[in-house]
Amino acid sequence: MEERDKLQDLMAGYALDSLDEAERAEAEQLIKTNPQARKWLDEFQFVTNGLALSVKPVELPAGSLNRLRQKAGIASPASNIVDFKPRPAAATRPRPVRSFGLAWAAALVLFITSAVFGTLWVNTTQDLTQAQTNNRNLASLLVSPSLKVSDLQSTGPVTGGSWRVYSDPSNPKAYLVAQNMATLPADKEYEAWFITADSRADKAGLLGTGATVGPTVFALNSGTAVNQYNRVAITIEKKGGVDKTDQKPILLGNLSA
């Protein structure tokens, strides 16, 4: 075995904490004295940090924050932060809890689906590749110095969920992060529109029926630079969308915010 492979084995094992005592002692000595060992360790720890992040978050049992306070010797709540909500049974979930209730119902369906088919579920309208692409593009946009953030506001009866658009005037695409969208009937679909100063609405993308759990990233694109538009709107259309809308927007946001 090459010396380099042996060094990498030791550092990989150290990063994973999978060495026996003798190897660990050898690794620790090398980390102190060998810059190459330190470099490999940093690189392997970069990976193991990523492995820890690869696990799905899980809802904690009810009362968890209170138990933490008790362990810390904090007698009463130190703040008005609401403790974690219990995971209610679907049948007893109070109404109206429009977004969480629907999200929970969607989660249950999706859990069963994924358990049966063993597939990684992303959402009903985006495959994994598209979701990854949107996430990566949004990540790039988030560090843009000319990033603009717009929270969409409901225009009428409560719509539910959180809707936020990230855009950069120099980028032809904007990205919508939606969470807890109300689920539409199967024959309906959310559609996004870019609105010009003279109120012309250009198609910006279909957003599915809202059966999502957690935040979902959608790309919005009309084919024209985002700086040609003043606002973004969301309507509910028939499944598959329409070329021109005559629906009143359910959500509106100002792109120049």
Added chain:
Amino acid sequence: MQVQSNKHDDERLLIEKVQAGDFEAVETLYQRYSRQAYGLALKILNSPEAAEDAIQDAFLRFWKQPASYDPERGKFVTWLLSVVHNLCIDQLRRKRHNSISLDQEETQERINYLADESVTIEEEVWLGMQRVTVQGALSSLPDEQRLAIDLAFFKGLTHQEIAQQTGLPLGTVKSRIRQGLMKLKGVMQGLEVEPGV
């Protein structure tokens, strides 16, 4: 840029508050990151009670010794997860049962949903991006490399124990782990995963 800056500023402020003895800041961090930490602990320990104890131990250690986290060395969540991982593996090694199977962990998976508005969209998106990206990187590995890494990282087995459990030569186990981590590093760096930044 503003969003990222605000997020980091907010987190730095929370850390400073903890250092100043403000337990409310611990609570805010707990609200923000405990689900991610709990998911990791549950995957390793396979016990809701033990997993909750482990993450609470990690937060209480931070509460008692806030200087143990150095913001210059990376994100708080990355540090927190490494502490939780170490606590869980230590516990697992103390109470090792040979009956744990890879299948059992799948039954522990539960769908997460956002019921807590103190979790920011940006933070959730960031964590979600890391998760999807690393899962994608893991899925690109040959099964034997992924299994070896899984047994080491999530089951707390040493090289020697993996060799015994799988019947493979020790050198093969080491090379599979090394090669797997090298591939993951290449994929994750290519996809701009930033677990430590």
